[in-house]
Amino acid sequence: MARSVAREWKALVTGFGGRAGAMLALMMAVAAPAQVSRDQGVPETPLDIPANLQIFGKLDPNVRKPTAIVNDTVVTGTDVDQRLGLIALFNNVPIAQIKGDERDRLRLQILRQLIDETLQVQEAKTADIAITSAQVDQGVVRAAQSTFKVTPKELPAFLTKSGASERTLRREIEAELAWQSYLRHRVEPLVNVGDQEVADILKRLQAQKGTQEFNIKEIFLRAEGANEQEIFAKARTVLQDLQKSGKPFEQYAVQYSDSPTGKQGGDLGWVKASVLPAELAQAAQDMQVGQVAGPIENSGGYSILYLTDKRQLLTADPRSAKLSLKQLTVRFPAGTTQADATARTSAFATGLKQLQGCGSVEKVGAALGAEVVDNDAVLIRQLPGPLQDLMLNLQVGQATPPFGNPQEGVRSLVLCGRDDTQSTELPRADQIENQIQETRVNLRAQAKLRDLRRDAIIEYR
Structure with missing residues (x-):
């Protein structure tokens, strides 16, 4: 359930972890080379549309109450609002912060998601696949304990307080279980992967060993001739607001990006420099992980880039080392000024000099009045x-310089151990086969959902 809601949020505002995730992403990149999805001008279309078209009448979907009847199943405005509350809760975003046009856009996207879920549950039932109340109950218990950190008994009140409800949570869980069961029984048996294509991917992986890849998010603002200066100024304003606000990059991408990837929080995924426009490729190579850069002029407009990670394929990466850390935190009282924060930070830094390895952290922490985790x-x-750059050069028993801010206090990390063991072996054939099969199942699932949408009778109210 947690992964499902996280995917949903990523699509609206904004898998696997560790080496397994990197390897699976690597296989995906080789099996289907990454593409930068961005419109460059007006796309060609097989539709007969006049160049000098005129719109007769007005359609404003934000005016319509977001209610739909999907093959006799009702989706209400309350369903939409409660799902928005659930997604905001899962991502620790106060629902009150989502206002105005942003809220309207998200509600319309959630309506589309709820319609899709309704179609998925209906199709599963048509295929004699039904999800029992007991299965949904188990999903609710897992969500309460693992996702929201409350007891199942506390969950209903917890959700209601946040603008969600247990009903919308159960609906989301049922749809997830029903669709996965449908794919497992009706789609996966139809997908086959040949030994030769697995061998071909292994060969390409070996040939690409050491190639650098970048994990990038992008906000793209299209500029066309006369409005170029205006768009450049807008891009600078967006970048400055992004840097000051502390809000997620993904939120700005959904709101401002003219690229199709904006709907996914601007996520381009793992890409090689060779598939990026020259200007973006150069910027990516010059950027540090965690850095935001722009506006960068390139074909058709201006881009703001966020480099979330980088790697070399099948090459040991020191930034994949697993650390054992102790964190010392001294919290500042509310209303602490910058001058007071500077003085307290200086005292904290002096105290850190008393550290003699990790065995002394608790003693030094007690003297400083610091929490130790x-x-x-x-x-x-x-x-x-x-912090990545600091940790790469830190020795066991050493501490980072103080870091923090007047609102949240000051911190330091003490390195107590480092595991640099990494495998640079090729993935196994069965791992590649499983990933290819998963990709093909997902493609068939998308095609099936597209067909369900086309055939559905949907009445909007």
């Missing part, structure tokens, strides 16, 4: 960019 499974690449 242990974590033995942090990858360097999971840390913010500036």
Whole structure:
């Protein structure tokens, strides 16, 4: 359930982890080379549409109450609002922060998602696949304990307080279970993967060993001749607001990007420099992980890039090392000024000099009035960019310089251990086969859902 809601949020505003995730993504990149999806001018279409068309009448979907009847199943405005509350809750975004045009856009996208879920459940039932209340109950319990960190008994009130409801959670879980069961029984048996295509992918992987890839998100603003200066100014304003606000990059991509990838939070995925426009490729190579850059002029407009990660295919990456850390935190009282924060940070830095390896952290922490938290499974690449650079050069027993802000206090990380063991072996044939099969099942699922939409009788109210 957690992955499903996370995917949904990523599509509206904004898998696998660790080496397994990187390897699966690597296989996907080789099996189907990454493309930068962005319109360049007016696309060709087989439709007979006049060049000098005139719109007769007015259609404003934001005015219509978002209610639909999907093959006799009702989707109400309350369903939409409660799903919005659920998604916001899962991503720790206060529902009150989603306002105006942004809220209207999200509600319309959620309506489309709810229609799709309704079609999926209906198709599963047509195929004699039914999800029992007991199965949904199990999903609710897992969501309460693993996702929301509350007991099943506390969950209904917890959801209601956040603008969601147990009903919308159960609906989402049922749709997820029904569609996955449908794919497992009716689609997967029809998908076959040949030994030769697996062997071909292994060969291409070996040939591409050491190639650098970038994980990039993009906000693309289209500029056309006369409005070029205006769009450049808008891009600068968006970048400045992004840097000041602290809001997710994905949220800005959904709101401002003219590229189709904007709907997915601007995510281009893992791409090689060779598939990027020359200007973006050069920027990606010059950027540090975690950095935002722009506006970058390229064909058709201006781009703002966010480099979330980089890697070399099948090559040991020091940023994949697993760290054992102790974190010291001194929290500042509310209303702390910048001057007070600077003085407190200086005292904190002086106290850190008393550290004599990880065994002394608790003693030094007590003297500083600091909280001490242990974590033995942090990858360097999971840390913010500036901390990654520090950790790469830190020795066991050493601490980072203080970092933080007047609102949240000051912190330091002490390195207590580092596991640099990494495998640079090719993935196994069965891993590649499973990934190809999963990709083909997903493609067939998309085609099936497209057909269901075409055949559905949907009445909007």
